[in-house]
Amino acid sequence: xxxxxxxxxxxxxHIWRDRRTLFILxxxxxxxxxxxxxxxxxxxxxAEIAVFDQSNDVATTTIINEINASRYFKVIKNLHSYKxxxxxxxxxxxxxxxxxxxxxxxxxxxxxxAQIQLIADASDPNTANTLTNYAxxxxxxxxxxxxxxxxxxxxxxxxxxxLYNPELKSSYSFVPGVMALVLMLVCAMMTSIAIxxxxxxxxxxxxxxxxxxxxxxxxxxxxxxxxxxxxxxxxILLLSVYVLNVPINGSLVLLVSESILFTITALAIGILIxxxxxxxxxxxxxxxxxxxxxxxxxxxxxxxxxxxPWPLQLISNIVPAKWYYIIxxxxxxxxxxxxxxxxxxxxxxxxxxxxxxxxIRNFKIRLA
Amino acid sequence: MRVLKFxxxxxxxxxxxxxxxxxxxxxxxxxxxxxLPLAANYQIKNINLAVxxxxxxQYSQILINKIVSSGYFRLTDYSATFPLALQSVELDKSDxxxxxxxxxxxxLVKDNKANLFVAANAINGIKAGLGAAYxxxxxxxxxxxxxxxxxxxxxxxxxxxxxxxxxDWYNPNMNYPFFMVPGILVMLITIIGSNFAALNIxxxxxxxxxxxxxxSPxxxxxxxxxxxxxxxxxxxxxxTAGLIIARLVYNIIPVGHYITIYIFSAIYLLAILGLGLxxxxxxxxxxxxxxxxxxxxxxxxLxxxxxxxxxxxPHWAQVIxxxxxxxxxxxxMRMAILKGSGLADIKNQIFAIIGFAIFFNGWxxxxxxxxx
Numbered sequence: 046x047x048x049x050x051x052x053x054x055x056x057x058x059h060i061w062r063d064r065r066t067l068f069i070l071x072x073x074x075x076x077x078x079x080x081x082x083x084x085x086x087x088x089x090x091x092a093e094i095a096v097f098d099q100s101n102d103v104a105t106t107t108i109i110n111e112i113n114a115s116r117y118f119k120v121i122k123n124l125h126s127y128k129x130x131x132x133x134x135x136x137x138x139x140x141x142x143x144x145x146x147x148x149x150x151x152x153x154x155x156x157x158x159a160q161i162q163l164i165a166d167a168s169d170p171n172t173a174n175t176l177t178n179y180a181x182x183x184x185x186x187x188x189x190x191x192x193x194x195x196x197x198x199x200x201x202x203x204x205x206x207x208l209y210n211p212e213l214k215s216s217y218s219f220v221p222g223v224m225a226l227v228l229m230l231v232c233a234m235m236t237s238i239a240i241x242x243x244x245x246x247x248x249x250x251x252x253x254x255x256x257x258x259x260x261x262x263x264x265x266x267x268x269x270x271x272x273x274x275x276x277x278x279x280x281i282l283l284l285s286v287y288v289l290n291v292p293i294n295g296s297l298v299l300l301v302s303e304s305i306l307f308t309i310t311a312l313a314i315g316i317l318i319x320x321x322x323x324x325x326x327x328x329x330x331x332x333x334x335x336x337x338x339x340x341x342x343x344x345x346x347x348x349x350x351x352x353x354p355w356p357l358q359l360i361s362n363i364v365p366a367k368w369y370y371i372i373x374x375x376x377x378x379x380x381x382x383x384x385x386x387x388x389x390x391x392x393x394x395x396x397x398x399x400x401x402x403x404x405i406r407n408f409k410i411r412l413a
Numbered sequence: 414m415r416v417l418k419f420x421x422x423x424x425x426x427x428x429x430x431x432x433x434x435x436x437x438x439x440x441x442x443x444x445x446x447x448x449l450p451l452a453a454n455y456q457i458k459n460i461n462l463a464v465x466x467x468x469x470x471q472y473s474q475i476l477i478n479k480i481v482s483s484g485y486f487r488l489t490d491y492s493a494t495f496p497l498a499l500q501s502v503e504l505d506k507s508d509x510x511x512x513x514x515x516x517x518x519x520x521l522v523k524d525n526k527a528n529l530f531v532a533a534n535a536i537n538g539i540k541a542g543l544g545a546a547y548x549x550x551x552x553x554x555x556x557x558x559x560x561x562x563x564x565x566x567x568x569x570x571x572x573x574x575x576x577x578x579x580x581d582w583y584n585p586n587m588n589y590p591f592f593m594v595p596g597i598l599v600m601l602i603t604i605i606g607s608n609f610a611a612l613n614i615x616x617x618x619x620x621x622x623x624x625x626x627x628x629s630p631x632x633x634x635x636x637x638x639x640x641x642x643x644x645x646x647x648x649x650x651x652x653t654a655g656l657i658i659a660r661l662v663y664n665i666i667p668v669g670h671y672i673t674i675y676i677f678s679a680i681y682l683l684a685i686l687g688l689g690l691x692x693x694x695x696x697x698x699x700x701x702x703x704x705x706x707x708x709x710x711x712x713x714x715l716x717x718x719x720x721x722x723x724x725x726x727p728h729w730a731q732v733i734x735x736x737x738x739x740x741x742x743x744x745x746m747r748m749a750i751l752k753g754s755g756l757a758d759i760k761n762q763i764f765a766i767i768g769f770a771i772f773f774n775g776w777x778x779x780x781x782x783x784x785x
Contacts, residue, residue: 065696069704076712084730085721088538092724134582135743135754140724147548153573160576167581168751169592171539172722178546181577188575198525199563201556203549206532208502212537238700246619325699326612327433333604333707334441342452347720349540351459356454371505379503 048257052265059239060269070235074277075284081219082289088215089175094141095133096124104150108161108187112143117179134166141165141176153191162343195373209378220285221373222346225366227281228304229311229340231274234332236267236315241328244319259408267312274308294380303376303386306393307369314365320407340366368392416631420639428643438609442601442651446658450590453720460544463498465505470716476555480511485547493698502534509533509544521559583668583751590663591736595746596719598655601679603685603739604710606648610689611706612779613640615696641686648682649675659750668753674746677759680766681742685785687773688738694780713739738769 060067094112098105113120122139124130130142144162146152153159163180165173210217240263243249252262278301285291293300314336322328342348343361350361361367368389375381383390424630428434462480466473481488490496501507512530514520521527531548535541556746584591588769617623626636656674667674686743689706696702716730717723717739734740741762748754 063698063701065701066698066704069708073708076708077715080712080715080730084723084726084733085715088725089722090725092722117594131582135748135751135752136758137748137754153575157573158576159573160578162578162736164580164582166656166752167584167587168747169722170581170584170587173584174587175543177579184575184577188573191573198554199521199560200526201521201529201552201559202526203529203531203552205545205549206530207535207541207545208499208540210535210541210570213542215538217535218537220679235700238703242698242700276510297456324433325703326616327437329612329703330433330441332606333608334437334445338445338449342449346537348453349457349537351461353452357448374536375503381503385503385685410681 048255049261049265052257052262053268056239056266057269057272060273070231070273071276071280073230074223074281076222077223077227078281078289080285081223082216082285082291085219086215088213089172089179090116091119092117092172092176093121093138093141094118094143094176095124095130095139096120097124097127097130097142097144099147100145100149102150104159105145108145108184109143111187112180112183115179115183117176130164139166140169140172141180143180148197153278171272214289214291216285216289216291216345217378218374220281220289220291221370221377222344224278224281224304224373225307225344225346225369226337226340227277227338228274228308228369229314230368231277231313232267232270232308233315233318233336234329235273236270236312237318237322237328237332238325239266239270240316240319241322241325245324260405262334263316263405263408270315271305271312274311275305278304278308291378293377295376295382299383300373300376301371303372303390303393306390307365307372310365310369310393310397310400313397313404316404316408317400320404336353339364343367346370365393365396368396415640417635417639420449420631421570421642422633423489424639424643428448428647432607438605438647438651439654441652442605443658445601446594446597446655447662450593450663453593453597454732455542457543458485460486460509460540460547461489461507462486462548463492463501464488465492465498465512467515468517472518472521472559475535476513476552479555480551483546483547483551484769507534508540509548511548522563529569591665591751592747594659594663594665595747595750596717596743597657598652599739599742599746600714600719601655602648602652602682603714603742605651606644606682606685607689607692607710608703608706609644609691610640610686611696611702612699613644614690615699615702618697619699623662633778633781637690637774637781640690641683641774644686645679648686649678652678653725665750667750669749669755673749673754673756673759676756677742677745677749677763677766680763680770681738684738684770684773687770687777691777691780694777694782709741713737716740717743719743719764731764735765738766741766 096109098109109120112118122133124133124142133139133142142164144164147161149159161184163177165177167173207213243252253259282293286293315332318328318331318335322331343350343364344366345361350358350367353361372386372389375385464477466477477488480486486509490498492500492501494703495512496505498510498512502510510532512532514528514530517527529552531545532546533541581587613622617626624648656671688709692705692709693702699713716734716737718734723734723740726734745759745762748759
């Protein structure tokens, strides 16, 4: 056992003395949480738009002011011809153009009917949809204000409640995602590189002739990374509670134990990758392409899994991060107990056991 | 110049004789370009709906049918009480709950007004927002039909009505891959280019072969150029492969000229490879270099407007994106491919990216030391 701890210490010194790597391992989760929490949001706001007003009357000015006053839009340009619309779009300056035909107010008040045209840059379909929806809502509000005193008969009122996240903050879905991403990265990528480096530099030979069993050597290599990951989990949770105000509604003990389980899954994947790779470069790229991107895509925090074509939905089931993400979301945000996540936990446990089994079986004691 | 030629020969041989590099360089981006755009689909459809109908009337049935037949919703749960429906949300079986209170039909017809209750799982804010907007729109339409049935509207509208007309330019079918493919291509080229450049010099350091170069008469500039040019050519080849896939698989035919795309890409690649080499001159081990490159490129990609719009960011974050070469490239690719912007439209971006190229490469050359 003493030998084992000496090995753990050796690995720990490898990490501890490489200050640049350590620095990034510590800062990566923090920077990610801050970016996701503050800078990145799916919400559309302050979209820059242009107005082509051919009437210039009280009604159009009021509507333009109301659009400009909302937090979704910023009118940055007044256009004077249809041609200008295309040119401004091509310069990439605006997302939406609002066109008022001539005699807008006269038509509206005398004929009770007027038109507005909304031209959206639909190269980004979602933003285009959202912006036209917002603009339409503002225009309808204005229309409503014109017939304020007339109550419409047979009205259905819809009361809307947003569960778990009433302010629709994107950090609620990003925090669990970043946890999955960081743990995958630190554990799987770093472990696989650490093992392959010894192969590439030739020091693996020295270790393999030591009296320690190969299985223990591998475990010793993973323990320091497990420690770094636990530290990272602590950082992420502290930041999300105290800086982003994302609460931990469920049991902290359950959340941390599930995270440690996922960390072990990631470590097992790292060992598996290192079995196959001969050079650090190939270990890095294999981890990057087979771990980082699938985690980003299939955990469901950036893109809804149910919108994907079914073959991809099927693939998403073998990505461990998907299950971990569901667990964190249920425990942390929805505040549910173990009864709600036992299935996902079981899937992760089985995956971990299978991966560990394969990687230990394939671990070669002989070089080449 | 002869020195440079030999250096290039050496680098190309190293690349072509390592099958793993070749695999990563070509097969990986192509596979990703085939899978990523299908996965990176923000379009919200198939929202799972739980209905709690306390009314069981003809009206409530019509409303439910309308919602389900709209194509956005999938009826997954039909519970007797709200708590039961809430449980199905907790277990991720449904995303949205529609509760129809008792006497809904009676209230609507007799009292002229009725209430509906909608609750959305808002952990994913955008999904909840769009889901709620869709269902409210359907309810509004339904409301309108009910009104039409009960009131005889006069021929001319009695109140001022504004009719909003929509045009969706550049992508009228709202095809999501049109938007994502150019951006994903940028991301792939950036990851590949910068990582290979970042690993290259450091690999020679770690394996000790850099000693041989340091004792040779090769000038610093030639050495950096010798490292830069092979990956520059390879990245352009990858870009071409990507554009061909975009055309054949996703039917994306650039509205603008390919020349615009290539001119910008050529300068951009100089900048991003220079950045990789710069990181390489600082790092001691490949692990270090890879991690730094990964970290920087990850931040660049996140802050590039690829997944989330730049305008929505707070001001300080927008200022950061001015110093992010990736954001310029993504903007230019989308403009040139989807909107047909020409060189004149993107001149600001070109100047910015030339600045980055000079800055990163200059720094890399200055920082490369022949002494250890």
